[in-house]
Structures are given as C-alpha cells and as structure tokens.
Amino acid sequence: MGGDGARMLRELSVADSLERLAGSQYGRIVYSRRGTPIIRPVNHIVEEDAVIVRAQLGASVLRGDGELVAYEADSFDVKTRRGWSVIVTGVAHVVRDPELVRRYEALIDPWVNLLRDHVIRIETEVVTGLELIGENDECDADLDERAL
Numbered sequence: 001m002g003g004d005g006a007r008m009l010r011e012l013s014v015a016d017s018l019e020r021l022a023g024s025q026y027g028r029i030v031y032s033r034r035g036t037p038i039i040r041p042v043n044h045i046v047e048e049d050a051v052i053v054r055a056q057l058g059a060s061v062l063r064g065d066g067e068l069v070a071y072e073a074d075s076f077d078v079k080t081r082r083g084w085s086v087i088v089t090g091v092a093h094v095v096r097d098p099e100l101v102r103r104y105e106a107l108i109d110p111w112v113n114l115l116r117d118h119v120i121r122i123e124t125e126v127v128t129g130l131e132l133i134g135e136n137d138e139c140d141a142d143l144d145e146r147a148l
Contacts, residue, residue: 007132012131018049021086027051027071029053040055052121054118069090085130094118
C-alpha cells in the first residue's frame with residue numbers, strides 16, 4: 001500500500017519545529033468566530049518561542065486579547081514527496097508597545113499591500129511538527145513506521 005515512492009512520517013522535536021517555522025515566510029492562522037473556524041494566510045516571524053503576525057482590521061484575528069489560536073506552516077515538494085508541517089497552538093495577544101510594533105512591522109515582510117493595523121504575538125503552548133521522509137532517509141527513534 002502507499003504506492004510507488006511511499007513516504008514515512010518522522011516527528012520533529014520542538015526545537016526543529018520552531019527552526020522550520022522560523023525559516024518559512026508565511027503560514028496560516030486559525031481562529032474561531034461564532035463557533036466557526038476561520039483560516040487566514042499571513043506572513044510571520046518567530047521570536048524565541050513566539051510567532052508574530054500582522055493582521056488587517058477587515059480580517060481581524062482578535063475580537064479581544066487572549067484568544068486561543070493555532071498557526072500552521074509547511075513546505076512540500078510534490079516531485080520528491082518530501083516536506084514538513086509545523087503547527088503551534090497558543091494564546092494570541094495584540095502587541096501594544098509602540099516600539100515593539102514598529103520593530104515587528106519592520107521585520108515582517110507582507111506579500112499583500114493592505115493596511116495592517118494589528119501586530120499579534122502568539123505565545124506557543126503546544127508545538128508539533130512532522131516530516132515526510134523516504135525509507136532510505138536518516139531515521140531516528142521517533143520514526144513513525146506508517147507509510148503514506
């Protein structure tokens with residue numbers, strides 16, 4: 001089963017997951033509005049164990065401070081069938097310190113030219129990451145033997 005070129009899953013450590021996330025320029029923030037999950041693509045940076053994003057008012061992530069959110073980023077190569085996915089879950093807070101807001105605005109390079117009026121810091125509580133690897137790739141004790 002799994003077809004030609006089936007891959008295996010390897011769990012990434014928290015440090016490896018945050019490193020992959022830091023090396024990515026964009027991801028997806030997931031939040032809830034009236035019980036419905038909403039997913040928005042945004043640019044981000046990683047600072048220590050936190051994910052920082054900017055959001056526009058029209059797609060405002062937060063109705064109030066302290067909302068539980070998820071953030072996902074990934075990178076996959078369809079030709080080699082290799083890649084990774086990282087998901088963090090944590091509490092999001094609006095950054096209100098003007099110096100920090102200016103600093104983060106300078107560091108985050110948005111791909112869309114829209115007014116962004118919130119800088120949001122997600123304090124990570126849960127960090128998970130998975131990597132698709134081939135049978136002959138480097139393996140360790142965390143290897144999940146299920147072929148994809």
